[in-house]
Amino acid sequence: AQKITQTQPGMFVQEKEAVTLDCTYDTSDQSYGLFWYKQPSSGEMIFLIYQGSYDEQNATEGRYSLNFQKARKSANLVISASQLGDSAMYFCAMRERQTGANNLFFGTGTRLTVIP
């Protein structure tokens, strides 16, 4: 089974509007972390936001917020007030803390295009 599922291959959003990028995960660990990364055409992986499985509050970082619904195993990224520079690939990832592997599992990504 896929550990991370991103069902939206591509999304379009009007500049200054908000957009939600979906992410669901699968794990039997009780302790895990969820990450979102932005990958522009240059390829670098830019860390955006983190949510821990025990965090009761949804994470926020500037225009980024994470809608964490633990029971549904979803960790959607919300980008508010979209900017042209937000156009990029976005990856959701998970690290399972109990299994000991310590690496990140990535979803297939969502390509976001911001329209002027």
Add this chain to the structure above:
Amino acid sequence: GAVVSQHPSWVICKSGTSVKIECRSLDFQATTMFWYRQFPKQSLMLMATSNEGSKATYEQGVEKDKFLINHASLTLSTLTVTSAHPEDSSFYICTPADSFRNTEAFFGQGTRLTVV
């Protein structure tokens, strides 16, 4: 945040030659380094995990004799693609495990390899 330096950022090589990619952690000791590979329009997939002073572990389907990993110090891990072929053309990116601090995980800039 943690600083990870990866070189080169891009390389073009002839089929049959070898290419070395370096990944340095600049401000902390990296006992473990994860190497990921990303084919065009695909997600990041873990290739191998290197541990300082010991042999690397490879994911299923990754040829250990083709992708040589050396992790001789706490600040440097190298990936050598030996006898490269066009199908090895990909984006290779590293991340130190120690950079998986509670809420963040940092990557090198990535290396885009093109084998002609």
